[in-house]
Amino acid sequence: MPYEPPPELAGLSLAEVAELVAARKLPPVSQWSPENTGDSEMRIAADGRWFHQGSLIKRPAMVRAFASLLTRDEQGQHWLVTPMQKLSIEVEDAAFIAIDVKQDGDALAFRLNTDDLVIAGPEHPIRTEGDPDTPAIYLGVRNGTEARLNRSTYTQLAEIALAGGALSVISQGVRFPLQPA
Known part of the structure; x- marks a missing residue:
């Protein structure tokens, strides 16, 4: 099939x-x-x-x-x-690439380069690496693996954050900062 x-x-x-x-x-x-x-x-x-x-x-x-x-x-x-x-x-970096994101209410859904769908939250956290000028954003996928957000998905996520008036996003009740510490 x-x-x-x-x-x-x-x-x-x-x-x-x-x-x-x-x-x-x-x-x-x-x-x-x-x-x-x-x-x-x-x-x-x-x-x-x-x-x-x-x-x-x-x-x-x-x-x-x-x-x-x-x-x-x-x-x-x-x-x-x-x-x-x-x-x-x-x-070399992350096992997957997040290629799209959609906000639906209090949740962020991502599509990966493998067509997997992942909803960010406590089981699938978003973390930020790098520095403020060149951040790298990662999404927990499964079994310890992660997806790195590609540029367009990072831009989409930043637009969602800015629309909410913060440099962070919330998904399934968890706040995730988008700036490296």
Whole structure:
């Protein structure tokens, strides 16, 4: 069955985003503890492109499948995890790129470069790195992984913050500053 991406974020209500998030069946990678470890020979570039042995992975369905197996440990190492093995993967910046954001009431919904949808909040925090002149904004995704907001999504988020009269945004009751400390 061919993959059908979700509709454009702008046309979805928060309830529809939540339904799509709940409908996505992800593997239980956090429950797997394989003893066999190795190197996947894969790399995720800072611009979100995936490579294997130096060659670009061109099939979005493969990237989406691999992305569903990602975790990041406490030391910041990313892993592709299956029930049988745990393979390291090089990640230059963040495993995902947030490519769109929509505000709906007291919630911010994001679309990632893998077509995943994430609603910012206590389980998916927004954090800021860098300095005031060159901030980098990240969104918690799952299993310790994050998405870096691309420039247009950062601009959208800044417009939402400024419309609220602050240099922060609120999603699901949590305030997130948009300036590095």
